[in-house]
Amino acid sequence: MPFEDVLFTDFNRKGASTQTGFERVRLYFEPDGSEYFTESRRRAVTRYFFGIPTNSGVSDYRVSGNHLWIGERRLGTVRHMTDDTCNSTYARENGDVLVLNARSKSACRGCKFCHTFRQTPKDIYDIPDEDMVPKAIEEWLGGQEKADLSHVRQISILTGCFGGEQKVAEHLRLVRKASSRYGFKGELLYFGSEIRSEDALKSLSDASPFGLCLSLECFYNREKILRREKASLTLEQAKAVLSLSKEMGFTTCFSYVLGLESLQAVSDGMKDFAPHITRIPVINIFQPHLPSQSKLLSPEARSLEYFLDARKMLESVFGSIGYKPNTWENYRSPWYLKFGDEYLTGARVPSMDEHIARKHL
Numbered sequence: 358m359p360f361e362d363v364l365f366t367d368f369n370r371k372g373a374s375t376q377t378g379f380e381r382v383r384l385y386f387e388p389d390g391s392e393y394f395t396e397s398r399r400r401a402v403t404r405y406f407f408g409i410p411t412n413s414g415v416s417d418y419r420v421s422g423n424h425l426w427i428g429e430r431r432l433g434t435v436r437h438m439t440d441d442t443c444n445s446t447y448a449r450e451n452g453d454v455l456v457l458n459a460r461s462k463s464a465c466r467g468c469k470f471c472h473t474f475r476q477t478p479k480d481i482y483d484i485p486d487e488d489m490v491p492k493a494i495e496e497w498l499g500g501q502e503k504a505d506l507s508h509v510r511q512i513s514i515l516t517g518c519f520g521g522e523q524k525v526a527e528h529l530r531l532v533r534k535a536s537s538r539y540g541f542k543g544e545l546l547y548f549g550s551e552i553r554s555e556d557a558l559k560s561l562s563d564a565s566p567f568g569l570c571l572s573l574e575c576f577y578n579r580e581k582i583l584r585r586e587k588a589s590l591t592l593e594q595a596k597a598v599l600s601l602s603k604e605m606g607f608t609t610c611f612s613y614v615l616g617l618e619s620l621q622a623v624s625d626g627m628k629d630f631a632p633h634i635t636r637i638p639v640i641n642i643f644q645p646h647l648p649s650q651s652k653l654l655s656p657e658a659r660s661l662e663y664f665l666d667a668r669k670m671l672e673s674v675f676g677s678i679g680y681k682p683n684t685w686e687n688y689r690s691p692w693y694l695k696f697g698d699e700y701l702t703g704a705r706v707p708s709m710d711e712h713i714a715r716k717h718l
């Protein structure tokens with residue numbers, strides 16, 4: 358396992374102290390020339406991107422003087438560190454993916470592991486009508502200095518909660534229609550848990566190519582951990598929705614927060630769900646933002662070994678059916694340079710372009 362993968366897993370689970378006063382920051386990290394980052398140099402990876410908590414109460418990482426440190430050891434340079442605000446739109450994959458927070462996500466509350474309560478709201482849109490989607494697209498294109506969306510391979514719709522699957526489905530069709538006018542032909546990915554019925558899924562054939570990432574988040578104690586609307590989806594219902602989506606030819610997966618449940622529970626749940634999806638789940642390392650939030654950690658997940666063992670187990674479950682993670686999709690993943698025996702290639706930052714990165718998109 359490359360050293361970087363161990364380091365970044367640990368960094369993500371702990372966060373880092375900073376002198377910014379922000380509760381959560383995003384930053385670009387450039388490894389220094391030490392032997393720690395041999396694999397990054399070999400793979401010509403010069404930059405990584407992270408969003409991390411600054412006040413977890415357990416971190417031995419710190420950002421000081423534009424550098425990242427662990428104890429007294431300097432690890433590399435930090436660039437463009439800013440408040441990790443909750444924005445309506447932002448880029449991934451060097452600007453080839455547009456993420457649209459269609460409802461004000463910053464106002465969403467209820468899932469105990471969530472960090473929206475620590476984020477500064479800048480998601481002014483509540484996209485209630487047809488005019489707001491083109492406005493959001495135009496503003497994002499302006500920031501990216503692009504004329505249209507013809508280069509964009511995915512628009513990812515993240516929602517807090519819309520308040521009903523009909524509203525979500527209508528919104529998704531609206532985004533497809535509006536983005537087509539800007540030359541978008543890529544995948545429309547819905548990331549949420551409100552689309553549940555066959556009728557709603559069928560109606561999304563109009564928005565194809567379409568992808569579903571069901572925000573499952575955990576397998577057990579769902580009513581204690583998740584907001585009520587999300588917890589109301591049972592595991593059997595979740596598998597049925599995923600299977601339907603798969604049958605309809607949609608890209609199908611789910612999201613999961615790693616650290617809330619025992620390794621055995623993760624393993625059992627992943628094996629149970631694997632036949633119902635078409636790609637590896639989006640697996641986020643749990644980032645407690647307060648010492649009190651750390652109480653949600655499974656006792657096993659209080660050590661780095663848990664995350665490294667989980668990684669190996671997940672490689673065995675999903676590698677055996679040919680699924681592997683995208684480097685651009687998740688900045689708090691258990692994988693960075695390698696998945697099993699395979700080196701991972703692809704974009705790792707929202708933007709490599711200095712002046713666009715400086716705009717903190």
Ligand code: SF4
Binds near residue numbers: 471
């Ligand atoms: S649904 Fe849960 S995880 Fe998603 S934004 Fe709302 S509180 Fe956070």
